Structure formats: structure tokens, C-alpha cells
Amino acid sequence: MEQSKKNKRKIFNDPVLGFISISDDLLFDLLEHPYFQRLKRISQTGLSNYVYPGSTHTRFLHALGSTHLMQLALQVLKDKGVIISKEEERAVVTAILLHDIGHGPFSHALESTLMEGMHHEKVSITFMNLLNKEFNGELQLAIDIFLDQYPRKFFHQLISGQIDLDRLDYLRRDSFFTGVSEGNVNSERIITMMNVVNDELVIEAKGIYSIEKYLTSRLFMYWQVYFHKTSMTAEFYLIEALKRAKLLTKKGVDLPASGILKYFLNKSDYSNLTVEDINKFAQLDDSDILSALKIWQNHEDKILSILSKVIIQRNLPYSRITSQPISASELKKLQKKAADFYQVEDGSYFVHQNKLSIIAYEDEKDPIRLVLKNGTVIELQDMDNQVFIKDLKRKISRYHFCIPRGLESL
Structure with missing residues (x-):
């Protein structure tokens, strides 16, 4: 014993x-x-x-x-x-x-x-x-x-x-x-x-x-x-790959994956979080995702395949962070170009814009005393000898944008 x-x-x-x-x-x-x-x-x-x-x-x-x-x-x-x-x-x-x-x-x-x-x-x-x-x-x-x-x-x-x-x-x-x-x-x-x-x-x-x-x-x-624009782009494509996998699963496609990952690909309603959900989640980690992505690189669904290859092979698209966003109409045009470029039905998986914001010091929510x-x-902001606090209270916003290489100049 x-x-x-x-x-x-x-x-x-x-x-x-x-x-x-x-x-x-x-x-x-x-x-x-x-x-x-x-x-x-x-x-x-x-x-x-x-x-x-x-x-x-x-x-x-x-x-x-x-x-x-x-x-x-x-x-x-x-x-x-x-x-x-x-x-x-x-x-x-x-x-x-x-x-x-x-x-x-x-x-x-x-x-x-x-x-x-x-x-x-x-x-x-x-x-x-x-x-x-x-x-x-x-x-x-x-x-x-x-x-x-x-x-x-x-x-x-x-x-x-x-x-x-x-x-x-x-x-x-x-x-x-x-x-x-x-x-x-x-x-x-x-x-x-x-x-x-x-x-x-x-x-x-x-x-x-x-x-x-x-x-x-x-x-x-x-x-x-x-x-960082590059890691954020990689994470966006990771999210899109899982979203695509969930959509395909919902349509009845049996994707190769670990049994634990399949549980979450098949389920979408977590309004009532169960003990089974949590115990399954406790068995899920990075390796389940990476193993699936490696296999999905060769899947017949072109969107899933491209997204998986981008992550596993680190063949990342063009990305930038700017102070001004592109318009919603322009974003849709670029997504359409991406769909034509890859010859798929939906280019929104590949062209993305996201607002990034950070406030270093939130004095109204939780002031440092x-x-x-x-x-x-x-x-803190009321101290006479503080140096940067007034600047640190200001909200800074930027816009992250990514698009497949070759389309960035369009």
C-alpha cells in the first residue's frame, strides 16, 4: 500500500x-x-x-x-x-x-x-x-x-x-x-x-x-x-480558430480533438454552470488546443486549416496599432477582399480591428491612499510632490488591426 x-x-x-x-x-x-x-x-x-x-x-x-x-x-x-x-x-x-x-x-x-x-x-x-x-x-x-x-x-x-x-x-x-x-x-x-x-x-x-x-x-x-501587435494578432487567430471549430461542430462536423476539448466544442450554453462543466474544464489545458490545431492544419475546411497553420507555423498576417480606427464600411470591404483572396465564404476570420484601452491609475474607482x-x-493624486499621476489618470486608447499579407496596401 x-x-x-x-x-x-x-x-x-x-x-x-x-x-x-x-x-x-x-x-x-x-x-x-x-x-x-x-x-x-x-x-x-x-x-x-x-x-x-x-x-x-x-x-x-x-x-x-x-x-x-x-x-x-x-x-x-x-x-x-x-x-x-x-x-x-x-x-x-x-x-x-x-x-x-x-x-x-x-x-x-x-x-x-x-x-x-x-x-x-x-x-x-x-x-x-x-x-x-x-x-x-x-x-x-x-x-x-x-x-x-x-x-x-x-x-x-x-x-x-x-x-x-x-x-x-x-x-x-x-x-x-x-x-x-x-x-x-x-x-x-x-x-x-x-x-x-x-x-x-x-x-x-x-x-x-x-x-x-x-x-x-x-x-x-x-x-x-x-x-503587442504581433502576439495580439496570434491570439486573435487562435480565438477565430476555436470559434470556427465550434461552428463546424454545431453543423455536425466531427473534428479530431481530445475528448475534453470535444466536450467544449459541442456545448454552448453555460448559463447554468454545472459540476461536470467545471470538472471537464479542470482537465483542459494548452496542450489540448495545440494538439488540435496541429491536426486541423490539414482539415478540409479551408478557413479552419488556414487559421491553424497561421498559429502553428507562426506565419502571421500584417498588423499595426494606430491612434485612429478604420471605418466599419472599410473593414467590411477588406474582409470581402480576404474572402476572395482565400476563396472562402467569410473573410471576417482574417481581418480584424479591436480597440485597446488602458488607464494606469483609476483614482475614482479605487484610489491609492x-x-x-x-x-x-x-x-495619491492629492500629494504635493507627485510627478506623473495627472498623466497616469488619462485613458489611452489605440486600435489594433490585422489583415493577411499582400492585402495590407489595398
Whole structure:
């Protein structure tokens, strides 16, 4: 008989943050759970590796890193006299560990495509509820904190806010693996500046420039990595390939794919998310999609074949990001040209325009608060010595456009 594991104290060697310790039995059991292990097979940054070859890190690594930063933050707050019970500490660390457990293949790239209209946070909370039943209610406080239903607001702010541990990890991690140094934030410095006033998260005023650097780094990462024209084009074609596959399946075409992927190709109504849906989703990862695309390259449906070849062979179309969009009528003309070019019935699979927008600092939705030496709390934008905040509050919008090569000059 196989002996049960007794050592639940583990240390992971993370290339970004160094040694990460797991010293709680519940955390270890959650790490070992198949729901969580799946994240090792989910790309953190979609198809960004089509532009930055080193960007092959996973959601698993990000979840571990966020957990480590949460442990550091809680220790900083306790050292400053913030009373945090063992139950609260375990719950908020559990919540950050599981905050992205609902991501599907290629993370945001295929969100709401495989399970139409389903945001990853809703899937995450569904996973958490199932785990809570499995672990006899031990995750209930973590769920309350995750949903911002716990009265001590700073716990939720550490998970989801303008300076949360999620962002402090993914900016630094994505910067490291892409090699884009502009995104490298000093997460430890920001964490040491954290404090709590009236159960809300604040930053000590002397950390103002670290905060401004963090906000500008996030802005640069969006335009240089997350909104990169080439990776966005690859992700658009990936989405279109899955949409085409779902349409063909609906028409009765039996596409070659794994049994798990076939389940999602055949189903379209997720208004009532079932336990079967979630358990099937827990078995789905990047490999199911890539394996199918490799096969679909040679499918008799020309649209599916072309889309699959573009992704697998990285034979990407022309793309650009501009400040002004092309008109709807012009877009339709170009889609018609693409249909004629490929001799297919629908060119909208190949010509695409999408609006991209980012606000580095949303002061109205979730203002960052600083605490002065005299204990006064002031919002970041009201500080006299801030440098970039007024510019960072401005919404920046651009338009991503892609079209098959050879048609871009038409």
C-alpha cells in the first residue's frame, strides 16, 4: 500500500523571487490538487512567446509568486502592529494562491471562447466552492475575502486592488521572462511601505515614487507586451480558430480533438454552470488546443486549416496599432477582399480591428491612499510632490488591426 505523504513543508526555488516556502498543510494539499496542478500547463501570457521567446512561464509559477509576496506583506503588517489572526492569515494566503485557478488554456487569450460569456473569476470562485466542500469548509473565510465580503477590507485589497500582490508578482515575473526591463518593479520596496489604517490598505508617503514607478511600469508592460501587435494578432487567430471549430461542430462536423476539448466544442450554453462543466474544464489545458490545431492544419475546411497553420507555423498576417480606427464600411470591404483572396465564404476570420484601452491609475474607482507621518491619510493624486499621476489618470486608447499579407496596401 502506498504510504501517505507526511512532509507537507516545501520550498520552491523560483527564478524571480528566490526561495518560496509552503509551511501550511492546507496550502500544500491545495497545491497538490489536480485543479491547481493543471496551472502548470497553462501559459501565463498567452502567445506572448511568439514575440518574446522566453515568455513560457505558467499560471502555476505566478500563483506561487503571489503567495510568497502575500506572506511577506502579512509579516510586514504584523511587524507594524496590525493584528492579524492565524485564521485570517491562512485565509488570505489561500485566497491569493487560488485567485487565478479559473484560467483556461492560454489564460486571457481564450477567455469566454471555450465557455462563452464565462469570465475566469467566476470559474475561480466555482472551483473554490467545490474545494471548500472537499476540504470540509476550511476555505470559507478565504472565499469571503476573495469576494470582498469580509469586513476588514485590506485583506481583499491585497488580492485585488491597484496595488495588489497579484500585480506586484505578474509585472515583475512577466518582465523577467520577456526580458522587458521597463516592467521590473521593486515589489519588496512597495510591500515594506504598506500599512493599514481603519482596516484599509495604505502606503507610507515616503514610498510615493516607488508607487509612481510601479504605475508607469504597468503602463509600459501593457503597450510593450500585453498589447503587442504581433502576439495580439496570434491570439486573435487562435480565438477565430476555436470559434470556427465550434461552428463546424454545431453543423455536425466531427473534428479530431481530445475528448475534453470535444466536450467544449459541442456545448454552448453555460448559463447554468454545472459540476461536470467545471470538472471537464479542470482537465483542459494548452496542450489540448495545440494538439488540435496541429491536426486541423490539414482539415478540409479551408478557413479552419488556414487559421491553424497561421498559429502553428507562426506565419502571421500584417498588423499595426494606430491612434485612429478604420471605418466599419472599410473593414467590411477588406474582409470581402480576404474572402476572395482565400476563396472562402467569410473573410471576417482574417481581418480584424479591436480597440485597446488602458488607464494606469483609476483614482475614482479605487484610489491609492498614502499615510503621512502625522497619521493623516491622503489620496495619491492629492500629494504635493507627485510627478506623473495627472498623466497616469488619462485613458489611452489605440486600435489594433490585422489583415493577411499582400492585402495590407489595398
